[in-house]
Amino acid sequence: xxxxxxxxxxxxxxxxxxxxxxxxxxxxxxxxxxxxxxxxxxxxxxxxxxxxxxxxxxxxxxxxxxxxxxxxxxxxxxxxxxxxxxxxxxxxxxxxxxxxxxxxxxxxxxxxxxxxxxxxxxxxxxxxxxxxxxxxxxxxxxxxxxxxxxxxxxxxxxxxxxxxxxxxxxxxxxxxxxxxxxxxxxxxxxxxxxxxxxxxxxxxxxxxxxxxxxxxxxxxxxxxxxxxxxxxxxxxxxxxxxxxxxxxxxxxxxxxxxxxxxxxxxxxxxxxxxxxxxxxxxxxxxxxxxxxxxxxxxxxxxxxxxxxxxxx
Amino acid sequence: xxxxxxxxxxxxxxxxxxxxxxxxxxxxxxxxxxxxxxxxxxxxxxxxxxxxxxxxxxxxxxxxxxxxxxxxxxxxxxxxxxxxxxxxxxxxxxxxxxxxxxxxxxxxxxxxxxxxxxxxxxxxxxxxxxxxxxxxxxxxxxxxxxxxxxxxxxxxxxxxxxxxxxxxxxxxxxxxxxxxxxxxxxxxxxxxxxxxxxxxxxxxxxxxxxxxxxxxxxxxxxxxxxxxxxxxxxxxxxxxxxxxxxxxxxxxxxxxxxxxxxxxxxxxxxxxxxxxxxxxxxxxxxxxxxxxxxxxxxxxxxxxxxxxxxxxxxxxxxxxxxxxxxxxxxxxxxxxxxxxxxxxxxxxxxxxxxxxxxxxxxxxxxxxxxxxxxxxxxxxxxxxxxxxxxxxxxxxxxxxxxxxxxxxxxxxxxxxxxxxxxxxxxxxxxxxxxxxxxxxxxxxxxxxxxxxxxxxxxxxxxxxxxxxxxxxxxxxxxxxxxxxxxxxxxxxxxxxxxxxxxxxxxxxxxxxx
Numbered sequence: 043x044x045x046x047x048x049x050x051x052x053x054x055x056x057x058x059x060x061x062x063x064x065x066x067x068x069x070x071x072x073x074x075x076x077x078x079x080x081x082x083x084x085x086x087x088x089x090x091x092x093x094x095x096x097x098x099x100x101x102x103x104x105x106x107x108x109x110x111x112x113x114x115x116x117x118x119x120x121x122x123x124x125x126x127x128x129x130x131x132x133x134x135x136x137x138x139x140x141x142x143x144x145x146x147x148x149x150x151x152x153x154x155x156x157x158x159x160x161x162x163x164x165x166x167x168x169x170x171x172x173x174x175x176x177x178x179x180x181x182x183x184x185x186x187x188x189x190x191x192x193x194x195x196x197x198x199x200x201x202x203x204x205x206x207x208x209x210x211x212x213x214x215x216x217x218x219x220x221x222x223x224x225x226x227x228x229x230x231x232x233x234x235x236x237x238x239x240x241x242x243x244x245x246x247x248x249x250x251x252x253x254x255x256x257x258x259x260x261x262x263x264x265x266x267x268x269x270x271x272x273x274x275x276x277x278x279x280x281x282x283x284x285x286x287x288x289x290x291x292x293x294x295x296x297x298x299x300x301x302x303x304x305x306x307x308x309x310x311x312x313x314x315x316x317x318x319x320x321x322x323x324x325x326x327x328x329x330x331x332x333x334x335x336x337x338x339x340x341x342x343x344x345x346x347x348x349x350x351x352x353x354x
Numbered sequence: 355x356x357x358x359x360x361x362x363x364x365x366x367x368x369x370x371x372x373x374x375x376x377x378x379x380x381x382x383x384x385x386x387x388x389x390x391x392x393x394x395x396x397x398x399x400x401x402x403x404x405x406x407x408x409x410x411x412x413x414x415x416x417x418x419x420x421x422x423x424x425x426x427x428x429x430x431x432x433x434x435x436x437x438x439x440x441x442x443x444x445x446x447x448x449x450x451x452x453x454x455x456x457x458x459x460x461x462x463x464x465x466x467x468x469x470x471x472x473x474x475x476x477x478x479x480x481x482x483x484x485x486x487x488x489x490x491x492x493x494x495x496x497x498x499x500x501x502x503x504x505x506x507x508x509x510x511x512x513x514x515x516x517x518x519x520x521x522x523x524x525x526x527x528x529x530x531x532x533x534x535x536x537x538x539x540x541x542x543x544x545x546x547x548x549x550x551x552x553x554x555x556x557x558x559x560x561x562x563x564x565x566x567x568x569x570x571x572x573x574x575x576x577x578x579x580x581x582x583x584x585x586x587x588x589x590x591x592x593x594x595x596x597x598x599x600x601x602x603x604x605x606x607x608x609x610x611x612x613x614x615x616x617x618x619x620x621x622x623x624x625x626x627x628x629x630x631x632x633x634x635x636x637x638x639x640x641x642x643x644x645x646x647x648x649x650x651x652x653x654x655x656x657x658x659x660x661x662x663x664x665x666x667x668x669x670x671x672x673x674x675x676x677x678x679x680x681x682x683x684x685x686x687x688x689x690x691x692x693x694x695x696x697x698x699x700x701x702x703x704x705x706x707x708x709x710x711x712x713x714x715x716x717x718x719x720x721x722x723x724x725x726x727x728x729x730x731x732x733x734x735x736x737x738x739x740x741x742x743x744x745x746x747x748x749x750x751x752x753x754x755x756x757x758x759x760x761x762x763x764x765x766x767x768x769x770x771x772x773x774x775x776x777x778x779x780x781x782x783x784x785x786x787x788x789x790x791x792x793x794x795x796x797x798x799x800x801x802x803x804x805x806x807x808x809x810x811x812x813x814x815x816x817x818x819x820x821x822x823x824x825x826x827x828x829x830x831x832x833x834x835x836x837x838x839x840x841x842x843x844x845x846x847x848x849x850x851x852x853x854x855x856x857x858x859x860x861x862x863x864x865x866x867x
Contacts, residue, residue, distance in 0.1 A: 064843050103470040107643020110471075111636045118632025125617075125625030132622070135608065135615045135842035136400040138600050138730060141503070193561040193568075196553040200546075200563065214659075231659055241565050245539075245658035278659060283543040283678065283697060284564070285536055288661040300661050301536065302679045303762055303772060316773065318678060318696050320685035348543040349685055349694030350553050 068131035075127045082120035089113030200353070201345045203247045203277075205326060209234035209338040211251060211275070221271060221334040224253040229290045231278060234338065246346065248278040248286060249326055250297060251336070252308055258295075262311040268327040273336060275326040276312045277346040280304060282319040284348045297323065320349065398845045401623040402603035402616035406493045411627060413486035415634035416479045417589065423476040424578065430462035430469060431455070431528065433574035435567050444651050452530075452655035455570045459529035460651050475642035480522050482638065484670040487515045495715070495745050498733035499602045502726065505716040507595045510588050512712045517585050519670050524577040526648075526668055530570055533648075535656025537667055538569060540678075547697035565658060605731045608842045612730075615842040666759060676758030677704055680780045708748070739798035746794040747787035754783040 058064060069075040090113035096105045163170040211219045211232040216239070219232055229252045237243025254272045261269070268274070276297065278286050285301035296315075297306040304317030312323035324346050327339035345353050370378050384390040401407075434454040440447045442457060443464040452460075462469040491511060494500050500508035523541070527534045542564045545556040561568035600614050609615050617623050641647075653662065667675055677700035686693040711718075719741065720726060735742040757764075758779035765772040814826040 058843065062843075063840055097468060100467055103468070104643045106468050107471045107475070107639045111639030111641075111643055113636070114632045114639060115636030118629040118634075118636055121629030121632065122626050123629075125622050125629065129617075129622045129625060131840075132617050133403075133608075133615045133839060133842040134400055134618055134845045135613050136398070136600075136845070138612050138614055140728075141599065189558065192558040193566075194557055196557045196563075199557075200553060233659075241567070241658070242563070245565050246563065248659040282683075283540045285539060286659050286661045288659075300762075301540065302675075303776075304683075314683065317776075318681055318683050320683040320694065320696050348546055348697065349692045350546040351549050351551075351691055351693065352553060353692040354687070354690040 064132055064134070065130040067128045069127035072128055075123065079120045079123050079128070082116045082123070086113045086116030086118075086120060089116065196352070200347070200350060202341050203234070203346060204237045204243065205234045205247060205249070205338045205341045207338065207340045211235075211249070211328075211336045211338065212238055214238055219251065219336045221273070221330055221336065224251065224273070226253050226255050226272065227292055228253060231286075232275070232336075246279070249275050250278045250287065250290075250323075251275045252290070254295070254309060258309050260310045262325070265311070265325060265327070267329070268325060268339070270328060270330045273328055273330070274308065275328050275338075276306070276308065276323040277326065277342060278323075279347040280319060281314070281321040281323060281346075281348060282317070287323065396597075397618065397620035399597070399619040400600075400614045400616045400845070401619060402601050402609075402614055404604060406497075407601065408630065409486055409490035409493050411630055412634055413483055413490055414589065415631045416483040416486060416638065417585070418631065419479040419635050419638050420476060420483060421582070423472045423479065424582075426468075426472045427462065427476055428578055430458060430466050431574075432458040433528070433571045435530070435570045447651065447654075450655065453570070455528060455530040456650070456655045459531070463651065471639070471642050473642075474645075474647050475638050476525075477647045478641040478645070479638045480518075480525065481647075481669060482634075484515070484518050484522055487511070487518055488670075491515060491712075492745070492749070496733075496735040496742055497602070497604075498729065498738060498741070500716050501719070501729040502716075503599055503728055504595075504602070507592060507599070508716055509713060510592050510595070512709065514585060514588050514592065515712075516709060517581055517588070521577055521581040521585065522668060522670060524573045524581065527573050528570065528577060529648075529650045530656050531650035532653040532656050532660060532662060534650075535565075535658070536661060537671075538573075539564060539658065544697055544701045547694045548702055549691075549693050549698065600730070602730055602732050604734075607839065609731065611728065613842075614730075618845045666763075669756070672759040673752045673755040674701055674705060676755035676761075676779070676783075677701065679761055680755075680758050680776060680783060708752070711748070736798040736801035739795045739802070742798050743791045743794040747791040750786040750790035751783055754779065754786045758783060 067075075089109045093106060093109035093113055095101075096109050212235045213219060213230060213232060216235070218235065219230070224230060229250055232249050232251045233243045233247050237247050252274050254269075254274055259269065259272065259274070276287075278288070280287050280299040280301065282299065282302055282304050285299050287297045287299045287304075287306065289298040289300055290296075291298055291305075295307065295309050297308055297312065298304070299306075299317070299319065302318050304314050304319030306312040306319070306323050307315050311325060314320070314322060324342040324344045326342055329337055329339050331337055367374070371381075373380075380390065380393075432454045436454045437451055438454050438457050440450045440452050440457050440460070442448075442461045444460050447460065459473075463473055464470065494508065494511070523537070527538050542556055542560060545559065546552045548555060557563065559572075560566045561572070601616075603609050603614060603616070606615075617626075654660075666672070678697065681696055681700040684695045684699075686695050733741075761772065761775045761779055764770070765775045768775075812831055813829045815829050816824055816826050818824055
């Protein structure tokens with residue numbers, strides 16, 4: 043039998059005897075550690091098998107996670123412990139060679155680029171220029187029609203909403219709002235008729251309609267006719283970052299944005315009196331028509347929502 | 355006959371050589387690819403042992419969990435903003451008009467076997483991924499592992515953090531629920547706030563004014579293909595650089611700038627790191643099983659006109675949200691144009707500065723210290739008090755901003771006026787770096803001055819002799835403090851280079867009968 047191994051003899055531990063302390067496990071009591079690791083492997087295997095069973099019978103989600111997670115965890119702990127306590131403890135060392143090459147090699151590399159490559163281009167300047175021009179045009183083309191077609195240009199989109207002169211204010215379900223629909227001190231979200239089901243209507247045209255008691259309402263200059271019978275309407279899009287200003291503090295008569303806590307005084311032109319919003323919520327001019335429907339006199343006079351460069 | 359069979363088996367075995375089928379297979383592979391030498395030196399590669407070197411592994415393995423669970427989710431999720439009427443297995447939403455994205459997210463949570471677990475694991479793994487990157491980065495920063503020759507890897511790492519945050523945000527947006535939709539709205543407004551080109555960028559990215567119909571499909575392709583593709587490429591490059599440049603190590607006995615001391619790649623490091631992969635996967639699965647995260651069915655579908663209280667993003671967006679909350683309402687209007695500084699400064703310029711500082715740090719430090727040498731040995735943070743203090747100062751300010759993202763919750767919880775909480779956070783954010791810097795600096799100095807810093811001091815045993823003389827003798831060192839590591843040795847060569855086996859000239863095997 044022994045002659046079978048004659049040519050390639052394994053195991054001469056280059057400089058290390060088999061009983062060298064570097065090759066011994068780190069654990070002082072390897073037998074005990076081995077039993078503990080065996081236990082974790084058994085537990086892990088059982089739990090992984092349990093995961094299969096839970097999946098098979100479509101058990102509750104937490105049992106799936108508990109069995110798979112526990113199984114992986116025990117297998118992992120056992121494997122780490124095996125590596126840490128039972129494998130050769132070392133430490134072993136290896137040299138760190140400098141990655142840098144000799145100056146000659148570096149010069150040769152640089153020369154190949156600068157002289158060989160550069161020389162070729164210098165000799166044929168026109169070709170280089172033409173190729174460069176072609177690639178440059180490609181870059182422009184890539185940005186202009188290709189990237190450009192991702193979306194429309196803003197143009198005036200951000201400056202107006204779908205509120206028009208005479209637009210009926212409707213609620214979420216599309217019902218026209220009438221005088222008497224709102225009790226004093228309460229609010230509702232309204233849209234210009236026809237947009238209540240559209241994304242744009244929801245995102246841009248959303249407006250808070252509030253019925254205030256007239257006594258403490260401060261009318262802004264030039265808005266004397268905008269709030270008939272205490273009905274006042276403000277854009278619901280926060281002027282900070284565009285969240286819907288969805289909370290109404292009835293006692294203080296403040297509209298509050300839940301995102302960053304800007305607060306707008308509804309009795310005074312929705313001027314912000316707290317938080318990061320820089321501008322009042324735009325006010326929608328309202329009128330009440332002969333049948334008692336609440337309608338818009340016009341679109342908002344200023345862009346709604348957060349600030350942007352072109353906004354004056 | 356039977357002896358013939360035995361002989362043949364033995365001969366076959368012999369023909370395979372002493373390493374059996376594995377050796378044979380490796381031989382075939384080496385014939386074609388020449389892997390023996392490189393493979394051998396890869397298996398012998400030394401990895402230094404220190405608990406803090408495991409932080410990057412957490413990031414790597416949580417990314418593995420993200421990939422696996424993400425593939426699962428992508429099989430059931432439908433990236434469409436088309437409106438459908440929900441008739442799925444979550445009855446409270448029955449009849450609601452929702453987007454297909456939302457409906458499929460709810461259904462994959464309830465109707466798909468293990469779907470909820472996979473969704474929660476994916477979300478948890480993402481939170482862990484970003485967290486592990488941050489902590490790993492802090493380790494690299496405070497120990498000076500980013501210094502020459504590893505600046506490029508620091509740059510890659512910073513890019514990976516940015517991409518991880520971006521992809522986290524994109525993925526968080528995909529279910530199209532009320533909370534994530536509000537996050538998209540805020541992101542859109544932040545893009546709008548960029549001077550000059552903001553509106554154009556916003557319209558191109560979203561295919562028009564918010565919300566448009568292309569957000570979800572576009573975010574989806576970014577989230578599952580483009581960004582992860584870049585992340586995989588950069589992670590690969592990150593690890594190749596790590597292998598090529600070899601890992602840094604802490605100074606210690608036998609450890610020099612010119613060597614690496616630790617355990618070999620195979621089998622010791624491989625066992626530990628594979629075990630660690632299982633542990634990370636296991637912990638994520640346990641979190642997915644027992645810790646509910648992002649219950650989108652409770653938030654409801656996104657509707658631009660609705661919102662709920664206490665809207666908070668995932669934790670890694672917290673510092674941005676906090677900055678947006680506490681920044682004053684300073685909008686700039688002039689010459690017919692607006693710069694919404696109340697958004698641009700906290701949400702564009704500030705994060706730009708923080709990440710810019712991270713990218714620039716290795717060069718900045720080289721410039722200040724004039725240190726252009728190679729560094730393979732790590733610093734103790736206390737030995738570099740200025741760097742450590744600067745890092746702690748930045749982390750303190752970011753931490754305060756993170757806390758500031760819950761001003762409303764804190765005001766509610768502590769029954770304080772929101773205004774007081776807001777002002778307190780403004781002051782804390784501005785003050786914290788200036789408090790953190792000197793304190794950290796002083797602690798570092800004190801630690802440097804302490805002999806054997808970080809180790810327990812041994813007591814002196816004072817004895818009184820017969821003559822009344824007092825003698826102090828140092829007590830023996832604590833067992834755990836004793837340095838009982840062996841001097842490092844080379845990885846044993848299990849194969850010695852031996853002369854090539856003489857081959858039979860005629861190729862005829864004689865079978866011994």
